[in-house]
Amino acid sequence: MTRTHLDERFPGHDLDRSVWFPYYLPHWSSRAESAATWEVRDSALHLTIPPDQPLWCPDLHPEPLRVSCVQTGSLTGQQPFADGLVVREEQPTFWGYTPCYGAVEVRMRATVSPRSMFAFWMSGIEDEPRRSGEICVAEVFGDTVDGEGAAVGIGLHRFRDPELVEEFSAERFDLDVSEFHRYGVDWRPDGLTFSIDGTVVRRVRQSPSYPMQLMIGVFDFPAKATGADEPVPELVVSHVTGRP
Template identity: 65%
Template sequence: MDPVLDDRFDRLDERRWLASYLPHWSSRAAAAATWRVGDDGLHLTIPPEQGRWCADTHEEPLRVSCIQSGNRSGPVGSTDGPQPFRRGLEVREEQPTWWGCTPLGGRVEVTMRATISPRSMVAFWMSGIEDRPERSGEICVAEIFGDAVSPGSAEVGIGVKAFRDPALHEDFRAVPLPLDVAEPHTYGVDWRPDALTFDVDGEVVRRVDEAPDYPVQLMIGVFDFPAKATDGDVPTPELVVSRVRCEPG
């Protein structure tokens, strides 16, 4: 498990990233991201022709382009898979265990910009590797919904989501910040035992007095919610990731 990373995305390195969102619940092909690499980094998009993610099992219509730095699951037909979205969900495509970057503590940050509307969102979070079900807590560094963005400001979701980890409690909230999400910003966290300090562009915006005590995988993605469509939507939501840096503490 490699905790060290400094990726400027001059290419998508398959030793570090899988461009498919939680593929064990569908398949790598069905959950594949739409992406390209440009001079300014990795572009994750959701064009109009991209299909729904887990269309027959995820109740709310959802489309996703996401990269993740680790992957694993149990066998087909088992319920052994990270980040289940409902009870009794079964693995449809077994995933080999692979850890591209799975830190345990230290400094982690992403520099990114987004083009989103009220029906879309972007997020950078770190999820427990779930080699045991209780190792499932999440550190959410930035979760930004388009309907929480206004000119020159945005509400950024930051904190801890406990999920199936009994050692954690839910400590997550949206923090209003004076920033333009269409411009590049660096969202980071300093992770120490039992403490997380979150910052945006070097300014501390939140502190949480707990933290997972197991490795996590990095998750970066853009999401689209078709049921929230309006006349003013962005036809193709986009997340541009110019750098991800991870240094052990």
């Protein structure tokens, strides 16, 4: 049965595995090499990238990348990042929470530096290659964060969907990303309405028309290291809600 509502408050000390898949596109490498570093405590999900976490797809990804990400769906072959990729480890199909339209919101805070970022986005389930559009609800690179705010990437990525037009940009907001904020989207057939802390910040007059999975993650780019003492990247998620 398809899950139509989500009200995740992260009780206890484990992830609800009927909803969450704690790996980042493991079919391009393996579950062992793509596993998130995570902990559930104090009614929140903590995603971190400790110094000893290995690179993700180091022999294939053009830029050195480390990532801790959870997602609510998974199909083998999703989100190819280069031409000619071959699946290395086939994964079972997972439909945890994959809505088609609805209002989705994540409350989260992050610790990032100029070499790291965090994001919450919704990606087409890609049971067909064209169903690959992406709704980016919040994407923040640490090198845009300062005492006056941060640039938040918001919008729609077309990828391999011929019916969509790329419509994405990053605008600055008076926002302390180290404090909790609510990032949401109201996704309807005639468009997308994005909000931060309940205030509408952007509207897009187009939308994908197929199921999408939620993806929440923190990323580290070792090539951007400056040699300075940099904090361990961390993303803390206190709740995730979704309704039709």
